[in-house]
Amino acid sequence: xxxxxxxxxxxxxxxxxxxxxxxxxxxxxxxxxxxxxxxxxxxxxxxxxxxxxxxxxxxxxxxxxxxxxxxxxxxxxxxxxxxxxxxxxxxxxxxxxxxxxxxxxxxxxxxxxxxxxxxxxxxxxxxxxxxxxxxxxxxxxxxxxxxxxxxxxxxxxxxxxxxxxxxxxxxxx
Numbered sequence: 365x366x367x368x369x370x371x372x373x374x375x376x377x378x379x380x381x382x383x384x385x386x387x388x389x390x391x392x393x394x395x396x397x398x399x400x401x402x403x404x405x406x407x408x409x410x411x412x413x414x415x416x417x418x419x420x421x422x423x424x425x426x427x428x429x430x431x432x433x434x435x436x437x438x439x440x441x442x443x444x445x446x447x448x449x450x451x452x453x454x455x456x457x458x459x460x461x462x463x464x465x466x467x468x469x470x471x472x473x474x475x476x477x478x479x480x481x482x483x484x485x486x487x488x489x490x491x492x493x494x495x496x497x498x499x500x501x502x503x504x505x506x507x508x509x510x511x512x513x514x515x516x517x518x519x520x521x522x523x524x525x526x527x528x529x530x531x532x533x534x535x536x537x
Contacts, residue, residue, distance in 0.1 A: 365388065398413050427482060512524050
């Protein structure tokens with residue numbers, strides 16, 4: 365995982381107090397909120413938050429579409445809410461994963477463009493969900509680095525610290 369301060373950027377790494385020049389993080393904290401709005405209608409979140417409340421991350425009917433990279437029994441969404449499950453590891457992006465992310469990003473973009481409220485979630489709500497959200501933002505016209513910045517602004521500095529995901533997003537330009 366990339367350092368949450370310098371993001372392994374060559375110019376910032378040598379003086380980074382958080383990673384001491386390594387560009388790598390050793391642990392990632394949980395987010396405070398179960399989900400955050402990245403742009404109007406598009407939310408990113410996860411199944412785990414710092415409160416450890418069993419109900420904090422349960423989705424009812426507040427969204428029109430929920431895309432889950434992982435699922436847990438009892439975490440919703442409610443019946444009648446469209447739910448797409450696309451399990452994937454927080455690892456690399458091979459051609460199959462890239463194609464699946466592109467499909468999900470297209471679906472997310474279409475739902476937001478139609479005025480829907482969309483939640484994309486994974487376990488911690490940082491990397492896998494960030495990959496899909498940022499990919500959708502690129503489809504919406506944002507430059508890859510701007511999409512990454514929007515995700516980090518919404519979910520915090522630990523979002524999109526998977527270097528393979530960042531590389532994939534930057535290649536979308």
